[in-house]
Amino acid sequence: MADLKITSRLSELIEQGISEGAFPGLNLVIVNDMGRVTASYGKKALFPKFEGNSVDTIYDMASVSKVVSTTTAILLLLEEGYLRLYDSVSKYLPLFRHKDICVIDLITHTSGLQSDLPKAASIKSRKDALEMIYNCDPVYEKGSKIVYSDVGFILLGFIIESIAKTGLDVFTKSKIFLPLEMKDTGYNPEDKIRCAPTEERRDTIFDGIVRGHVHDEKAYILGGVAGHAGLFSTVSDLGNFIKMVLDEGKYKNNQFMSKACINMLFRPRMAVFETNKIDEIPLQRRSVGWICDENNSNGGDFISPLTITHTGFTGTNIVIDKGNRIGFSLLSNRVHPTRDNLKHMSYRSKIGNYIISHYGLGAKNDI
Numbered sequence: 001m002a003d004l005k006i007t008s009r010l011s012e013l014i015e016q017g018i019s020e021g022a023f024p025g026l027n028l029v030i031v032n033d034m035g036r037v038t039a040s041y042g043k044k045a046l047f048p049k050f051e052g053n054s055v056d057t058i059y060d061m062a063s064v065s066k067v068v069s070t071t072t073a074i075l076l077l078l079e080e081g082y083l084r085l086y087d088s089v090s091k092y093l094p095l096f097r098h099k100d101i102c103v104i105d106l107i108t109h110t111s112g113l114q115s116d117l118p119k120a121a122s123i124k125s126r127k128d129a130l131e132m133i134y135n136c137d138p139v140y141e142k143g144s145k146i147v148y149s150d151v152g153f154i155l156l157g158f159i160i161e162s163i164a165k166t167g168l169d170v171f172t173k174s175k176i177f178l179p180l181e182m183k184d185t186g187y188n189p190e191d192k193i194r195c196a197p198t199e200e201r202r203d204t205i206f207d208g209i210v211r212g213h214v215h216d217e218k219a220y221i222l223g224g225v226a227g228h229a230g231l232f233s234t235v236s237d238l239g240n241f242i243k244m245v246l247d248e249g250k251y252k253n254n255q256f257m258s259k260a261c262i263n264m265l266f267r268p269r270m271a272v273f274e275t276n277k278i279d280e281i282p283l284q285r286r287s288v289g290w291i292c293d294e295n296n297s298n299g300g301d302f303i304s305p306l307t308i309t310h311t312g313f314t315g316t317n318i319v320i321d322k323g324n325r326i327g328f329s330l331l332s333n334r335v336h337p338t339r340d341n342l343k344h345m346s347y348r349s350k351i352g353n354y355i356i357s358h359y360g361l362g363a364k365n366d367i
Contacts, residue, residue: 157227
Protein backbone atom coordinates (compact mmCIF):
# COMPACT_ATOMS: atom_id res chain seq x y z
CA MET A 1 0.00 0.00 0.00
CA ALA A 2 1.17 3.51 -0.75
CA ASP A 3 1.42 6.28 1.85
CA LEU A 4 -1.87 6.90 3.64
CA LYS A 5 -3.82 9.55 1.74
CA ILE A 6 -7.34 10.22 0.55
CA THR A 7 -7.94 9.01 -2.98
CA SER A 8 -9.90 10.93 -5.57
CA ARG A 9 -12.48 8.13 -5.79
CA LEU A 10 -13.14 8.20 -2.03
CA SER A 11 -13.61 11.97 -2.17
CA GLU A 12 -15.88 11.56 -5.18
CA LEU A 13 -18.03 9.03 -3.33
CA ILE A 14 -18.44 11.34 -0.33
CA GLU A 15 -19.16 14.39 -2.49
CA GLN A 16 -21.84 12.38 -4.27
CA GLY A 17 -23.51 11.68 -0.93
CA ILE A 18 -23.44 15.39 -0.10
CA SER A 19 -24.91 16.35 -3.48
CA GLU A 20 -27.74 13.85 -2.97
CA GLY A 21 -28.53 15.27 0.47
CA ALA A 22 -27.35 12.30 2.52
CA PHE A 23 -25.56 14.70 4.88
CA PRO A 24 -24.59 18.41 4.82
CA GLY A 25 -20.95 17.44 5.27
CA LEU A 26 -18.82 14.58 6.45
CA ASN A 27 -15.56 14.21 8.33
CA LEU A 28 -13.57 11.01 8.40
CA VAL A 29 -10.53 9.45 9.98
CA ILE A 30 -8.85 6.25 8.78
CA VAL A 31 -6.28 4.49 10.97
CA ASN A 32 -4.13 1.50 9.97
CA ASP A 33 -0.66 0.17 10.75
CA MET A 34 0.93 2.72 8.40
CA GLY A 35 -0.61 5.74 10.10
CA ARG A 36 -3.74 7.78 9.79
CA VAL A 37 -5.47 10.33 7.60
CA THR A 38 -8.29 12.78 8.28
CA ALA A 39 -10.44 14.65 5.79
CA SER A 40 -13.39 17.04 5.75
CA TYR A 41 -16.11 17.64 3.15
CA GLY A 42 -19.13 19.83 2.61
CA LYS A 43 -20.79 22.17 5.08
CA LYS A 44 -21.16 21.88 8.82
CA ALA A 45 -24.24 24.14 8.77
CA LEU A 46 -26.98 24.84 6.23
CA PHE A 47 -29.29 26.95 8.40
CA PRO A 48 -29.62 29.77 9.21
CA LYS A 49 -26.61 30.20 6.87
CA PHE A 50 -24.01 28.08 5.10
CA GLU A 51 -20.86 27.38 7.14
CA GLY A 52 -17.81 25.53 5.86
CA ASN A 53 -16.72 22.26 7.42
CA SER A 54 -13.22 21.42 8.70
CA VAL A 55 -11.48 18.52 10.43
CA ASP A 56 -11.73 20.55 13.66
CA THR A 57 -15.53 20.54 13.59
CA ILE A 58 -16.98 19.06 16.77
CA TYR A 59 -19.82 16.60 16.19
CA ASP A 60 -22.59 15.34 18.45
CA MET A 61 -21.70 11.64 18.75
CA ALA A 62 -25.19 10.55 19.86
CA SER A 63 -25.14 6.80 20.67
CA VAL A 64 -21.46 6.43 19.82
CA SER A 65 -21.23 7.87 23.35
CA LYS A 66 -22.32 4.44 24.58
CA VAL A 67 -19.11 2.75 23.45
CA VAL A 68 -16.40 5.43 23.41
CA SER A 69 -17.36 6.84 26.80
CA THR A 70 -19.69 4.66 28.90
CA THR A 71 -18.48 1.18 27.91
CA THR A 72 -14.84 2.24 28.20
CA ALA A 73 -15.50 3.69 31.65
CA ILE A 74 -17.24 0.50 32.81
CA LEU A 75 -14.28 -1.61 31.63
CA LEU A 76 -11.76 0.63 33.38
CA LEU A 77 -13.71 0.20 36.62
CA LEU A 78 -13.95 -3.53 35.95
CA GLU A 79 -10.23 -4.04 35.54
CA GLU A 80 -9.52 -2.04 38.71
CA GLY A 81 -11.84 -4.26 40.74
CA TYR A 82 -14.59 -1.74 41.44
CA LEU A 83 -17.39 -3.87 40.01
CA ARG A 84 -18.25 -7.14 38.27
CA LEU A 85 -20.37 -7.54 35.16
CA TYR A 86 -22.58 -9.95 37.08
CA ASP A 87 -23.21 -7.57 39.97
CA SER A 88 -26.83 -6.58 40.47
CA VAL A 89 -27.61 -3.07 39.28
CA SER A 90 -29.34 -2.40 42.60
CA LYS A 91 -26.01 -2.90 44.40
CA TYR A 92 -24.94 0.47 43.03
CA LEU A 93 -28.35 2.05 42.47
CA PRO A 94 -30.61 1.29 45.46
CA LEU A 95 -33.56 3.04 43.79
CA PHE A 96 -33.50 0.45 41.02
CA ARG A 97 -36.11 -2.15 42.01
CA HIS A 98 -35.25 -5.14 39.80
CA LYS A 99 -32.62 -7.05 41.75
CA ASP A 100 -32.23 -9.82 39.14
CA ILE A 101 -30.97 -7.39 36.46
CA CYS A 102 -27.18 -7.20 36.33
CA VAL A 103 -24.61 -4.89 34.77
CA ILE A 104 -23.99 -7.44 31.98
CA ASP A 105 -27.67 -7.31 31.06
CA LEU A 106 -27.56 -3.54 30.62
CA ILE A 107 -24.35 -3.45 28.62
CA THR A 108 -25.49 -6.16 26.18
CA HIS A 109 -29.02 -4.72 25.75
CA THR A 110 -30.61 -7.89 27.12
CA SER A 111 -32.02 -6.58 30.42
CA GLY A 112 -35.71 -6.76 29.57
CA LEU A 113 -36.04 -3.00 30.01
CA GLN A 114 -37.81 -0.86 27.45
CA SER A 115 -35.78 0.82 24.73
CA ASP A 116 -36.80 4.41 25.36
CA LEU A 117 -38.82 6.79 27.50
CA PRO A 118 -42.20 7.66 26.00
CA LYS A 119 -42.65 11.23 24.71
CA ALA A 120 -39.06 12.08 25.65
CA ALA A 121 -39.22 15.52 24.02
CA SER A 122 -41.92 16.58 26.47
CA ILE A 123 -40.15 15.55 29.70
CA LYS A 124 -39.94 18.80 31.63
CA SER A 125 -37.21 18.23 34.21
CA ARG A 126 -34.34 16.00 35.30
CA LYS A 127 -36.44 15.00 38.30
CA ASP A 128 -39.24 13.78 36.05
CA ALA A 129 -36.79 11.87 33.85
CA LEU A 130 -35.20 10.14 36.85
CA GLU A 131 -38.62 9.13 38.15
CA MET A 132 -39.51 7.60 34.78
CA ILE A 133 -36.19 5.75 34.53
CA TYR A 134 -36.38 4.21 37.99
CA ASN A 135 -40.01 3.23 37.49
CA CYS A 136 -39.30 1.27 34.31
CA ASP A 137 -40.45 -2.34 34.47
CA PRO A 138 -39.19 -5.17 32.24
CA VAL A 139 -41.16 -5.61 29.02
CA TYR A 140 -39.66 -8.98 28.00
CA GLU A 141 -37.84 -11.86 29.70
CA LYS A 142 -34.28 -10.94 30.61
CA GLY A 143 -31.70 -12.56 28.32
CA SER A 144 -34.27 -13.83 25.83
CA LYS A 145 -33.43 -11.31 23.10
CA ILE A 146 -31.55 -8.12 22.29
CA VAL A 147 -33.58 -4.93 22.56
CA TYR A 148 -31.43 -1.84 22.08
CA SER A 149 -32.07 0.28 25.15
CA ASP A 150 -31.15 3.87 25.94
CA VAL A 151 -32.63 3.29 29.40
CA GLY A 152 -30.08 0.56 30.12
CA PHE A 153 -27.15 2.80 29.23
CA ILE A 154 -28.54 5.72 31.21
CA LEU A 155 -28.44 3.38 34.21
CA LEU A 156 -24.83 2.40 33.37
CA GLY A 157 -23.92 6.08 33.47
CA PHE A 158 -25.49 6.32 36.92
CA ILE A 159 -23.51 3.26 38.06
CA ILE A 160 -20.24 4.88 36.95
CA GLU A 161 -21.13 8.04 38.87
CA SER A 162 -22.09 6.02 41.95
CA ILE A 163 -18.73 4.23 42.02
CA ALA A 164 -16.57 7.19 40.98
CA LYS A 165 -18.37 9.65 43.30
CA THR A 166 -18.28 12.23 40.53
CA GLY A 167 -20.05 13.11 37.31
CA LEU A 168 -19.74 10.93 34.22
CA ASP A 169 -18.29 13.92 32.37
CA VAL A 170 -15.61 14.50 35.01
CA PHE A 171 -14.67 10.82 35.28
CA THR A 172 -14.41 10.19 31.55
CA LYS A 173 -12.39 13.34 30.98
CA SER A 174 -9.79 12.42 33.60
CA LYS A 175 -9.67 8.66 32.96
CA ILE A 176 -10.23 8.43 29.19
CA PHE A 177 -10.00 11.62 27.20
CA LEU A 178 -6.97 13.25 28.84
CA PRO A 179 -4.84 10.06 28.80
CA LEU A 180 -5.73 9.49 25.13
CA GLU A 181 -5.09 13.15 24.24
CA MET A 182 -8.67 13.55 23.05
CA LYS A 183 -8.58 17.29 23.68
CA ASP A 184 -11.89 18.17 22.00
CA THR A 185 -13.92 15.28 23.38
CA GLY A 186 -16.39 15.62 26.22
CA TYR A 187 -19.86 16.68 27.26
CA ASN A 188 -21.48 20.13 27.01
CA PRO A 189 -18.78 21.67 24.80
CA GLU A 190 -17.88 25.27 25.54
CA ASP A 191 -16.98 26.24 21.97
CA LYS A 192 -20.41 25.92 20.40
CA ILE A 193 -19.38 27.76 17.23
CA ARG A 194 -17.08 24.84 16.32
CA CYS A 195 -19.97 22.40 16.76
CA ALA A 196 -21.97 21.14 13.80
CA PRO A 197 -25.64 22.02 14.40
CA THR A 198 -28.20 19.24 14.43
CA GLU A 199 -31.98 19.38 14.31
CA GLU A 200 -34.41 22.25 14.53
CA ARG A 201 -36.56 21.81 17.65
CA ARG A 202 -39.79 23.70 18.20
CA ASP A 203 -41.25 22.54 21.49
CA THR A 204 -41.79 23.69 25.04
CA ILE A 205 -38.28 22.59 26.09
CA PHE A 206 -36.17 24.02 23.23
CA ASP A 207 -36.95 26.45 20.42
CA GLY A 208 -34.40 26.78 17.62
CA ILE A 209 -31.54 24.97 15.90
CA VAL A 210 -29.75 22.69 18.37
CA ARG A 211 -26.03 23.51 18.35
CA GLY A 212 -23.49 22.64 21.00
CA HIS A 213 -26.27 21.08 23.05
CA VAL A 214 -26.97 17.37 22.87
CA HIS A 215 -29.56 16.44 20.24
CA ASP A 216 -31.04 13.52 22.23
CA GLU A 217 -34.00 14.75 24.27
CA LYS A 218 -33.38 12.50 27.27
CA ALA A 219 -29.72 13.47 27.54
CA TYR A 220 -30.70 17.15 27.14
CA ILE A 221 -33.17 17.09 30.03
CA LEU A 222 -30.60 15.19 32.14
CA GLY A 223 -28.22 18.15 31.75
CA GLY A 224 -26.29 17.05 28.68
CA VAL A 225 -24.43 14.26 30.50
CA ALA A 226 -25.82 10.74 30.22
CA GLY A 227 -24.67 7.19 29.67
CA HIS A 228 -26.45 6.77 26.35
CA ALA A 229 -25.71 10.09 24.61
CA GLY A 230 -24.19 13.53 25.10
CA LEU A 231 -20.59 13.05 24.00
CA PHE A 232 -19.07 15.44 21.44
CA SER A 233 -15.86 14.72 19.56
CA THR A 234 -13.74 15.22 16.44
CA VAL A 235 -12.31 12.79 13.91
CA SER A 236 -8.78 13.50 15.14
CA ASP A 237 -9.69 12.54 18.70
CA LEU A 238 -11.50 9.40 17.58
CA GLY A 239 -8.39 8.43 15.64
CA ASN A 240 -6.53 8.27 18.97
CA PHE A 241 -9.21 6.00 20.43
CA ILE A 242 -9.18 3.71 17.40
CA LYS A 243 -5.39 3.49 17.45
CA MET A 244 -5.45 2.50 21.12
CA VAL A 245 -7.86 -0.38 20.44
CA LEU A 246 -5.91 -1.61 17.39
CA ASP A 247 -2.74 -1.53 19.51
CA GLU A 248 -4.23 -3.85 22.16
CA GLY A 249 -4.94 -1.11 24.69
CA LYS A 250 -1.65 0.74 24.33
CA TYR A 251 -1.53 4.45 23.50
CA LYS A 252 1.91 5.71 22.57
CA ASN A 253 4.14 4.25 25.31
CA ASN A 254 1.42 3.73 27.91
CA GLN A 255 -0.84 0.72 28.47
CA PHE A 256 -4.10 2.64 28.76
CA MET A 257 -6.30 -0.45 29.02
CA SER A 258 -5.43 -4.09 29.55
CA LYS A 259 -5.34 -6.50 26.62
CA ALA A 260 -7.92 -8.55 28.53
CA CYS A 261 -10.36 -5.64 28.25
CA ILE A 262 -9.64 -5.18 24.56
CA ASN A 263 -10.28 -8.88 23.95
CA MET A 264 -13.60 -8.55 25.76
CA LEU A 265 -14.70 -5.86 23.30
CA PHE A 266 -14.43 -8.34 20.41
CA ARG A 267 -16.04 -11.30 22.22
CA PRO A 268 -19.76 -11.68 21.40
CA ARG A 269 -21.84 -12.11 24.54
CA MET A 270 -25.30 -12.33 23.02
CA ALA A 271 -26.63 -13.24 19.57
CA VAL A 272 -30.03 -13.34 17.90
CA PHE A 273 -30.35 -15.95 15.15
CA GLU A 274 -32.58 -16.41 12.13
CA THR A 275 -34.10 -19.78 13.08
CA ASN A 276 -36.23 -20.45 9.99
CA LYS A 277 -33.20 -21.20 7.83
CA ILE A 278 -31.16 -24.40 7.53
CA ASP A 279 -27.95 -22.56 8.37
CA GLU A 280 -28.57 -20.35 11.34
CA ILE A 281 -27.16 -16.89 10.67
CA PRO A 282 -26.76 -14.34 13.46
CA LEU A 283 -29.06 -11.38 12.83
CA GLN A 284 -27.39 -9.42 15.58
CA ARG A 285 -24.45 -9.99 17.93
CA ARG A 286 -23.36 -7.86 20.87
CA SER A 287 -20.24 -7.79 22.98
CA VAL A 288 -19.94 -5.44 25.95
CA GLY A 289 -21.53 -2.32 24.50
CA TRP A 290 -20.40 -2.88 20.93
CA ILE A 291 -22.02 -4.43 17.85
CA CYS A 292 -20.11 -7.48 16.55
CA ASP A 293 -22.16 -7.91 13.40
CA GLU A 294 -20.93 -8.92 9.95
CA ASN A 295 -24.39 -8.96 8.36
CA ASN A 296 -25.67 -5.66 6.98
CA SER A 297 -23.00 -3.85 8.98
CA ASN A 298 -22.60 -0.08 9.02
CA GLY A 299 -18.93 -0.85 8.35
CA GLY A 300 -19.75 -2.32 4.94
CA ASP A 301 -19.57 -5.79 3.42
CA PHE A 302 -15.84 -6.46 3.79
CA ILE A 303 -15.40 -6.29 7.56
CA SER A 304 -13.76 -9.30 9.21
CA PRO A 305 -15.26 -11.40 12.03
CA LEU A 306 -12.99 -9.45 14.41
CA THR A 307 -14.85 -6.18 14.03
CA ILE A 308 -16.70 -3.93 16.48
CA THR A 309 -18.92 -1.06 15.39
CA HIS A 310 -21.48 1.42 16.61
CA THR A 311 -23.62 4.16 15.14
CA GLY A 312 -25.16 7.38 16.38
CA PHE A 313 -28.58 8.80 15.46
CA THR A 314 -27.13 12.15 14.41
CA GLY A 315 -25.16 10.48 11.60
CA THR A 316 -21.99 9.21 13.25
CA ASN A 317 -20.28 5.84 13.36
CA ILE A 318 -17.09 4.10 14.44
CA VAL A 319 -15.65 0.84 13.03
CA ILE A 320 -12.63 -1.07 14.39
CA ASP A 321 -11.59 -4.15 12.42
CA LYS A 322 -8.71 -6.12 13.99
CA GLY A 323 -8.76 -8.72 11.21
CA ASN A 324 -8.15 -6.12 8.51
CA ARG A 325 -5.95 -4.03 10.86
CA ILE A 326 -7.96 -0.89 10.27
CA GLY A 327 -10.38 1.46 11.99
CA PHE A 328 -12.33 4.43 10.80
CA SER A 329 -15.01 6.88 11.85
CA LEU A 330 -17.46 8.88 9.75
CA LEU A 331 -18.96 11.93 11.43
CA SER A 332 -21.89 13.82 9.96
CA ASN A 333 -24.90 15.81 11.10
CA ARG A 334 -27.41 14.11 8.79
CA VAL A 335 -30.25 15.28 11.12
CA HIS A 336 -29.58 18.92 10.16
CA PRO A 337 -32.05 20.46 9.82
CA THR A 338 -34.41 17.46 10.16
CA ARG A 339 -34.20 13.79 11.16
CA ASP A 340 -36.41 12.81 8.22
CA ASN A 341 -33.40 11.78 6.14
CA LEU A 342 -32.05 8.23 5.95
CA LYS A 343 -29.96 8.57 2.79
CA HIS A 344 -26.77 8.42 4.86
CA MET A 345 -27.23 4.73 5.66
CA SER A 346 -26.38 3.36 2.21
CA TYR A 347 -23.51 5.81 1.78
CA ARG A 348 -22.07 4.79 5.14
CA SER A 349 -21.77 1.19 3.97
CA LYS A 350 -20.46 2.11 0.51
CA ILE A 351 -17.78 4.33 2.02
CA GLY A 352 -16.92 1.52 4.46
CA ASN A 353 -16.52 -0.90 1.57
CA TYR A 354 -14.09 1.44 -0.15
CA ILE A 355 -12.07 2.07 3.01
CA ILE A 356 -11.66 -1.62 3.95
CA SER A 357 -10.77 -2.72 0.42
CA HIS A 358 -8.28 0.10 -0.23
CA TYR A 359 -6.80 0.78 3.21
CA GLY A 360 -7.19 -2.48 5.14
CA LEU A 361 -4.84 -5.43 5.41
CA GLY A 362 -4.27 -6.89 1.96
CA ALA A 363 -5.77 -3.81 0.31
CA LYS A 364 -5.59 -3.01 -3.37
CA ASN A 365 -2.24 -1.57 -4.32
CA ASP A 366 -3.46 1.37 -6.36
CA ILE A 367 -3.57 4.25 -3.93
